[in-house]
Amino acid sequence: MLARARRRHPITFRSVHALDIFDLARVNLTSPAVLAFVLGALSVAIRSDLRLPEAVYQFLSIYLLFAVGLKGGVALSAASPGEVLGPAFAAIMLSAAIPLAAYPTVRLLGRLRIQDAASIAAHYGSVSVVTYTAAAAYLARIGEPVEAFLPALLALMEMPGIIVALVIAQWRLGTSSGLGEAVRETMTGRSVVLLGGGLIIGLLAGTDGVGPVRPLFVDLFAGVLVLFLLDLGISAAQRARDVLRGGRFLVAFGITAPLVFGTVGAFTGTLVGLSPGGATVLATLSASASYIAAPAAVRIALPEANPGLSLAAALAITFPFNLVVGIPVYHQVAQWLHRLPFLAG
Amino acid sequence: MLARARRRHPITFRSVHALDIFDLARVNLTSPAVLAFVLGALSVAIRSDLRLPEAVYQFLSIYLLFAVGLKGGVALSAASPGEVLGPAFAAIMLSAAIPLAAYPTVRLLGRLRIQDAASIAAHYGSVSVVTYTAAAAYLARIGEPVEAFLPALLALMEMPGIIVALVIAQWRLGTSSGLGEAVRETMTGRSVVLLGGGLIIGLLAGTDGVGPVRPLFVDLFAGVLVLFLLDLGISAAQRARDVLRGGRFLVAFGITAPLVFGTVGAFTGTLVGLSPGGATVLATLSASASYIAAPAAVRIALPEANPGLSLAAALAITFPFNLVVGIPVYHQVAQWLHRLPFLAG
Amino acid sequence: MLARARRRHPITFRSVHALDIFDLARVNLTSPAVLAFVLGALSVAIRSDLRLPEAVYQFLSIYLLFAVGLKGGVALSAASPGEVLGPAFAAIMLSAAIPLAAYPTVRLLGRLRIQDAASIAAHYGSVSVVTYTAAAAYLARIGEPVEAFLPALLALMEMPGIIVALVIAQWRLGTSSGLGEAVRETMTGRSVVLLGGGLIIGLLAGTDGVGPVRPLFVDLFAGVLVLFLLDLGISAAQRARDVLRGGRFLVAFGITAPLVFGTVGAFTGTLVGLSPGGATVLATLSASASYIAAPAAVRIALPEANPGLSLAAALAITFPFNLVVGIPVYHQVAQWLHRLPFLAG
Amino acid sequence: MATVPMTLLTIVAEEVLEQRLVRALHDAGIAGYTVTPARGEGARGLRHGANGANIRLETITTTEAADGLLDHLRAHYFANYAIVAWLSDVRVAREEKYQPEHR
Amino acid sequence: MATVPMTLLTIVAEEVLEQRLVRALHDAGIAGYTVTPARGEGARGLRHGANGANIRLETITTTEAADGLLDHLRAHYFANYAIVAWLSDVRVAREEKYQPEHR
Amino acid sequence: MATVPMTLLTIVAEEVLEQRLVRALHDAGIAGYTVTPARGEGARGLRHGANGANIRLETITTTEAADGLLDHLRAHYFANYAIVAWLSDVRVAREEKYQPEHR
Numbered sequence A, B, C: 001m002l003a004r005a006r007r008r009h010p011i012t013f014r015s016v017h018a019l020d021i022f023d024l025a026r027v028n029l030t031s032p033a034v035l036a037f038v039l040g041a042l043s044v045a046i047r048s049d050l051r052l053p054e055a056v057y058q059f060l061s062i063y064l065l066f067a068v069g070l071k072g073g074v075a076l077s078a079a080s081p082g083e084v085l086g087p088a089f090a091a092i093m094l095s096a097a098i099p100l101a102a103y104p105t106v107r108l109l110g111r112l113r114i115q116d117a118a119s120i121a122a123h124y125g126s127v128s129v130v131t132y133t134a135a136a137a138y139l140a141r142i143g144e145p146v147e148a149f150l151p152a153l154l155a156l157m158e159m160p161g162i163i164v165a166l167v168i169a170q171w172r173l174g175t176s177s178g179l180g181e182a183v184r185e186t187m188t189g190r191s192v193v194l195l196g197g198g199l200i201i202g203l204l205a206g207t208d209g210v211g212p213v214r215p216l217f218v219d220l221f222a223g224v225l226v227l228f229l230l231d232l233g234i235s236a237a238q239r240a241r242d243v244l245r246g247g248r249f250l251v252a253f254g255i256t257a258p259l260v261f262g263t264v265g266a267f268t269g270t271l272v273g274l275s276p277g278g279a280t281v282l283a284t285l286s287a288s289a290s291y292i293a294a295p296a297a298v299r300i301a302l303p304e305a306n307p308g309l310s311l312a313a314a315l316a317i318t319f320p321f322n323l324v325v326g327i328p329v330y331h332q333v334a335q336w337l338h339r340l341p342f343l344a345g
Numbered sequence D, E, F: 001m002a003t004v005p006m007t008l009l010t011i012v013a014e015e016v017l018e019q020r021l022v023r024a025l026h027d028a029g030i031a032g033y034t035v036t037p038a039r040g041e042g043a044r045g046l047r048h049g050a051n052g053a054n055i056r057l058e059t060i061t062t063t064e065a066a067d068g069l070l071d072h073l074r075a076h077y078f079a080n081y082a083i084v085a086w087l088s089d090v091r092v093a094r095e096e097k098y099q100p101e102h103r
């Protein structure tokens, strides 16, 4: 209704729009997850000794990856192949394409070493589970419906970008040795096993089979995320010094890249027929940078890369940017694109 | 109905009352939380190797503090300022006043050193999250209604008593150096950051924003408390030796202090217009002694104090006393005060 | 209805039966818990670095034992003594009898040392909490009703078999010293304290008292089990080498023993008046081998026993066998026995 | 700061032994020790998760007391338990703190 | 590989001291250290759970810097905190990595 | 108890290296080691939480084997990973337990 009303009165719409952005940013800014991230960062600023025990941090990340995979698998098990195929293909292509754009940008404009450029490309080619979840929660709160199979796209976009970035590095460095080993170690790494394993378990168990474990893996998810973000806020604030070292380029890239990739994602999503909500999620996935799976993979494959640079960009710049500014913006973009007759026809 | 009936037939009431106390103590004694505390203590007695892993203990305390803060914040966000102001002011004053009474008592009657007297005063000036929760659960089980904003009072009573006690110590020891640093370290300590941060997050997010994280932070709270109390029971039993060392005074203080402070709390609560349930909770808060936030703060500010003494009193004497005897008694006192026309008019 | 129909048309029934077994095995095979076990085992095969932090593994096992005990206690508190007495007596007798059969079998056919034979007898005399839960979940999924007090039987079957096996060892080794100490250490060990303590707490608190902690200890149980099984799958796969060392006998025993003990359990259960579902559970308990309580107890009492052998049999052979093949088979057996007029009269 | 030589005994053992090892320390008059959870691998296979974990216990004491404890370990645990132990030379500041109390 | 002698300072202390100890290391120009969570027992009783846990901090540095830190511990913490510290001799490969940075 | 000298190699490294380090130990014929989770700080910044944690691995072996492993670490990991390693002298009771198995 609202959408139709808007389409008829573009002028009214624009003012509504301006209002929306602020209102919606507020919605996102007052979510417990975002506030917990801020609390974590502040606690570093005031030199608090707050921190999750290491074993707990690892457990929470295991939980999140597995729960996301499981949800994706259940979503896939309930979706019709025809409906998923297009978006799935688009998601994989997006993930693979992002490093192709990110690598030369970082290398040429940022003048970073091959290894660092490829490392950053790998982080942005992959996705952030937490950013994805924030987008999903945001859309739920504002009442924007989304396709049920979106969690599956998240799982599909974890790996391709990492592999493409590693291949670029191998090619530019002229070393062919070790790529196979690196891909193997990445594919057998914790993140992929948990996400992929969860996906397959969800697919095989289906909605009914997963029923009894929903209280842990579905109902608690948002709460666990809050605790995880508390610790992420701490880590991000500790990375602040690295951001300064990385210089102005890193900051500029950490803000521009998600806007560009997010817009491309929203465009692609609309093109393959996703709803405005679904396109917002695909945009968010494209715009997000990994800080769980990618760092581990890159450590193995590109040890000469400085992990501080890519982690600082992904976690201390792009992640909070997406949380606070990005997601509402991608949503506006997706809505706008959706009204273009030649696109969403 | 019952209350009104009681007021009319004081004689009937007295016999009901006598019955009540036992009945209600039974209700409290058979709560899984109290029983878990006993199980923990017994497991020490039979020399079992039962114990939570250290990382888990720390995680549970992080969870409890944050969850309590969050609940308090949501409660505040929903309350009207007029309704909260009086009780909030009373709570802060109570917390600040308790060390003023506790310090000279411990110093003169107990003949303890300045540092130890101030340390004990700090512990009793602050509050016990777990005792608070037991009182809330108790009132819920017997169907006594309470004000929704009570969790906020808990958060407000965490710090003032600690600070007053530290100032007393500084004054009596004649050292002026280090108080600012001590207060700073206390305010940036884990407990305060989690409780205060949770409070602010709850306040900003409000009932709606907190909705998705309720399954973790609200629904699981009582269960997590059971596991936490299992470990507390172990620690309390291990403190038994310290109690013996502390002598008869420590035991007497650990029982008398909560009764006195609890009665004052019930009185003050009734005076500022709290319901019988609300006054019971304020009494319990006054009567309870901290064993999470206070020990950490005192370690920093008063390193010469023997942490064994205050922890033994707070955890091994006052805590179980409040759980089993105190809470039902404070409830009776609050009900009785509430019937005094000049008080609760 | 179905059962009655079957009884009348044995031929139809047989084909239904054949269908059932596969169908039901599928139900069990696609439960997230079983799939998580497989994922854990696979992750070892592909040399992933997936593994729960040690502190988390210990916490999950503490949680599971306590939750099972609690559930058992609540079940007992709600049951009428007359109803429970027969099955409880049968359960204790079964647990005590199994080592009397297992010990000579292992000693004579397997030609293992006294210590190793007694150790294996202790593991099979005790029970597996996780296998029990899988059986309960399986029956719930296929809609087979069970007695509410079954969790109590689980708790009762934990210890007797271990003690009998230790007495056998003491007798055969001719050493009388140390049995009392061994039994004491077993009874005060974590597993027994948690299971027994949980049982008593559940009994005292009753259905109402346990209400507030249900979200943690009941609703989350199935989900926690999935994470626990992920790690168990890892451990089981790492035990694969021990299985090979143990030779063909260990494999044969790990498969035959549960079938025999399971059938005896189903028979006994039917005899004492359990429903087909209840008899299936008693069969599963008899068929299952402990890998939490028994290993700890045996380490203390029979240090010369090789823990690799018994753990490999219990965890790497019998456990997955019961999960995938055993439970549906015991169910069929229990249904079949239940139709024998002279048994279930 | 003036330091005095002392002996550090480190024991890595299956965690089921923790209480007994602590009792052995107490019996030897040693009141101080530090424990960290550990996993590991050795002659008795991988140790973590369902296989049971290890603890890593260290205590600073006199050479004689440390030797005595090592004898105790050999007599009671070396043959049948996952356990290793080693001695090293350290220097500490407060000598009296590490003298076993003879009882 | 050619190794050079260096000193390892190990501190086991109540965890409330962690931030201060790290600050003391930084003040002494030491940039590297490793921390593991620990529990234990000593003159100040059992340390775990509600009693508060310990940390086990170790840093490799020069003998002089280690001695200086030990002095610092004695001046500030030995009297009133649950803490023990010891020095031991180790050999490392990259000497320059462990030289305190004088600021 | 009669003890024999042996060498303790301690490695603190980012946890992503655990499997490789264990493989290197096995390749050197060493079957025993102990791992404790750790955090820390060094030339490569703070290590815990999202920055990735460390492990602390220790193995008792012969001086030759320890030297060989140190060479291996230098060749493969010192340049690019958060890692430190040190050797120390220890005394053990069961010498044969710590001899690398040549394969």
Ligand SMILES: Nc1ncnc2c1ncn2[C@@H]1O[C@H](COP(=O)(O)O)[C@@H](O)[C@H]1O
Residues within 6 Å of the ligand: D012, D013, D014, D039, D040, D041, D042, D043, D044, D045, D046, D047, D054, D081, D082, D083, D084, F031, F032, F033, F034, F035, F058, F059, F060, F061, F097, F098
């Ligand atoms: N050479 C070694 N160096 C360090 N730790 C060892 C060594 N051998 C064994 N360990 C540790 O001691 C435990 C028991 O060893 P074992 O009795 O050989 O199985 C192992 O699980 C390891 O944690």
Ligand SMILES: Nc1ncnc2c1ncn2[C@@H]1O[C@H](COP(=O)(O)O)[C@@H](O)[C@H]1O
Residues within 6 Å of the ligand: D031, D032, D033, D034, D035, D058, D059, D060, D061, D097, D098, E012, E013, E014, E039, E040, E041, E042, E043, E044, E045, E046, E047, E054, E081, E082, E083, E084
């Ligand atoms: N002799 C010792 N050897 C090793 N660690 C010790 C020793 N004494 C104390 N500790 C550790 O240092 C902490 C503080 O010791 P204390 O100050 O004596 O209470 C204890 O909790 C133990 O973890």
Ligand SMILES: Nc1ncnc2c1ncn2[C@@H]1O[C@H](COP(=O)(O)O)[C@@H](O)[C@H]1O
Residues within 6 Å of the ligand: E031, E032, E033, E034, E035, E058, E059, E060, E061, E097, E098, F012, F013, F014, F039, F040, F041, F042, F043, F044, F045, F046, F047, F054, F081, F082, F083, F084
């Ligand atoms: N001087 C040192 N003493 C003890 N541990 C250190 C030292 N320097 C670094 N480490 C540990 O080794 C890890 C890697 O060090 P680095 O490669 O310097 O970043 C750090 O995270 C610390 O845990």
Ligand code: NA
Residues within 6 Å of the ligand: A098, A123, A124, A125, A126, A127, A128, A285, A286, A287, A288, A289, A290
């Ligand atoms: Na991306």
Ligand code: NA
Residues within 6 Å of the ligand: B098, B123, B124, B125, B126, B127, B128, B285, B286, B287, B288, B289, B290
């Ligand atoms: Na108080």
Ligand code: NA
Residues within 6 Å of the ligand: C098, C123, C124, C125, C126, C127, C128, C285, C286, C287, C288, C289, C290
């Ligand atoms: Na059994």
